[in-house]
Amino acid sequence: MPKKNNPAPVTIIGGGLAGTEATFQLVRRGIPVRLYEMRPRVGTGAHQTDLLAELVCSNSLGSNLPDRASGLLKEELRAFGSYILDTAYKYRVPAGNALAVDRDAFAREITRYVKGHSLVEFINEEADSIPEEGLVIVATGPLTSPAMLQFLAKKFGHKHLSFFDAIAPIVEADSIDLNHAFRADRYHPEAKGDHINCPLTKEEYETFVAELLKARKIELPAFEKEARKQFFCACQPIEQIAATGVEALRFGPFKPVGLIDPRTKRRPYAVLQLRQDNLLSSLYNLVGCQTNLVHGEQERVFRLIPALRQAKFVRLGQMHRNAYLYSPKILTTTLQVKDRPNWFIAGQLTGVEGYTESTGTGLLAGFNAARLTLGKTLVDPPPATMLGALVRYITFPGHKQFTPMNANFGLFGDLSGEPGDDRRAAIIAEARRAFRQFFAEL
């Protein structure tokens, strides 16, 4: 066991949300970190900068409401001392009830902190294996490099699962025609609102859907077509949703409910919402418009929306591989590898899904690696908490099919048969009680 006053460094592979959160948890406890990050030398196909903790798609970390699953998880992680969430609140941009950030300012601050920390040795290299010696946290994310994936596949002897995701385009704010749009948040018609809403008439909507379906898509290589069957439903490309019926988008990302166009005083037939993407409010992303159309086609089709006729696209949508491990066989609830307790896995690679969830497992892995270094007992948050429920989900051995999961109230057992809102309130109350007790015992 390393000495408490001169601890050996913990190796962290991957400087994303989970890896940087884990780094923080270690260095704040005086434990040195050797952090491997491969970008920009080796790219991932989705990351665009050389910054740590880059948000690859939406700039939203999900709901900020205390009675929502993601809001509850945030509450727990902040109480636990999450650096990523504290930084997210520091660089928050208006987004209704969601926590959205200026992605550039957010990632810059984290990069500056981590790379500048005296206890961090930053190694700008791709790791193609996990060191046998010392404590290691693997947080290489959904776009883990092929060399590392190969190593993991060989080491664990499991067939890796993977599914596909898609990211949404971003446009310049100045290029949005506000004569054809209005500001409002859903269900709050009285307030000015943070979102820019782009209404469509029935005719405009039907033309949009027809052109969307006709538009050319990027062809996936044959070996990826098989994995495509495992599309993660929460992040389906809009052309895929539209293919299920002409009305499908009006019940999905183009739903008009809760929105009144102040010029007509009526609910539009369909609405595309745009959400602020940076602090300067110079960029907006097309909410829910993940797509796999070829780039020229994306611009052509989205410009059929009246407010976007002159839109300047700064980023276009794309589809990407999204890898995760079969954690129920591999991990303990402390996020250690079952037969290699000096290895921890964190982030999306564990089978959690989402920025906040990845941050949460990074926090837990970093916290436990610190405790292991300091000779303390490792912890797993109680199943009644949101973080604990997520960890139970990814380590539960009885899954028929293990697919990635974000924070949600379905992770909890039936609480005293309470219906609807009462059940949710009971879960939240119990989660808060359990978390307070867990934390007090620490």
Ligand SMILES: Cc1cc2nc3c(=O)[nH]c(=O)nc-3n(C[C@H](O)[C@H](O)[C@H](O)COP(=O)(O)OP(=O)(O)OC[C@H]3O[C@@H](n4cnc5c(N)ncnc54)[C@H](O)[C@@H]3O)c2cc1C
């Ligand atoms: C394209 C895409 C869009 C997504 N959109 C959203 C979204 O809108 N909202 C949401 O909540 N979640 C989204 N996710 C899911 C997920 O929440 C994010 O990917 C999140 O960033 C995962 O955190 P992480 O720390 O596990 O991985 P990442 O943040 O991806 O960090 C992993 C890091 O490891 C590095 N790396 C990989 N392999 C190696 C190696 N061998 N050696 C060294 N470094 C390596 C990578 O360069 C990267 O910096 C998306 C995922 C993808 C891929």
